Amino acid sequence: MDKEPIRLRVNGQGFDVSVPPNKLLLDVLREDLRLTGSKRGCDDSSCGCCTVLVDGTPMLSCVMLAASYPEADITTIEGVAEGDQLHPLQEGFCVEGGAQCGFCTPGIILVAKALLAENPNPTRQQIAEAISGNLCRCTGYKQIYASIEHAIKKPRAAPVGSSTPGS
Ligand code: FES
Ligand code: FES
Numbered sequence: 001m002d003k004e005p006i007r008l009r010v011n012g013q014g015f016d017v018s019v020p021p022n023k024l025l026l027d028v029l030r031e032d033l034r035l036t037g038s039k040r041g042c043d044d045s046s047c048g049c050c051t052v053l054v055d056g057t058p059m060l061s062c063v064m065l066a067a068s069y070p071e072a073d074i075t076t077i078e079g080v081a082e083g084d085q086l087h088p089l090q091e092g093f094c095v096e097g098g099a100q101c102g103f104c105t106p107g108i109i110l111v112a113k114a115l116l117a118e119n120p121n122p123t124r125q126q127i128a129e130a131i132s133g134n135l136c137r138c139t140g141y142k143q144i145y146a147s148i149e150h151a152i153k154k155p156r157a158a159p160v161g162s163s164t165p166g167s
Helices: 025-032 088-096 105-118 124-130 142-153
Strands: 004-010 013-019 051-054 057-060 073-075
Touching: 013 025, 051 105, 057 105, 088 105, 088 142, 105 124, 105 142, 124 142
Parallel strands: 004 073
Antiparallel strands: 004 013, 051 057, 051 073
C-alpha cells in the first residue's frame, strides 16, 4: 500500500512520518518513531499492553489508525518521566515490585496516570477497576496496587517557583 505523510504529536514532540494509511499507531510508535515502550501483548485487543494516552485518555494503540490522530496529544511511557526524574508511579513500581517481566507495566502506568489525574486519591477498588483491562501474568496485582498507592502518597513535586497552598 502506498505511503502517505502524516504528522503526529507524541510526548510533546512533533513527528513527520510517511506510512501506509492502514498502519496502526502501535506499529508507527514502535517501528517508525522507535518508541518501543508500548507493547503488543495480544492479537485481540484484550491485554492493554499497548495502551497510550490520547489527549489524556487511555486508548489501545493496537486498534488505532495512526493517520486518524494528527491533532491528538499522544503520551507513551517514554513521555512520563521528566528528564532524569521518574514519575512517582514509576518510582512506585520500582519500590513496590509492581514490575516483574515489565511487559504490562507501561500500559498500566499510563492507565494509572489518567486515573490519578481524574481522581488523585482512588481507593484500591477504584484502582482495580481502572486497570481491569490490563492483564499482568506475573504479579498477581497486589504489588501493582501497592505501586500505584505509592504514587498517591508521594505525588510529583511541584515545579520550582510554583506557589504552594498556604505559602
Ligand atoms: S496489544 Fe493487546 S490490547 Fe493492544
Ligand atoms: S509484570 Fe509481567 S506481565 Fe505484568
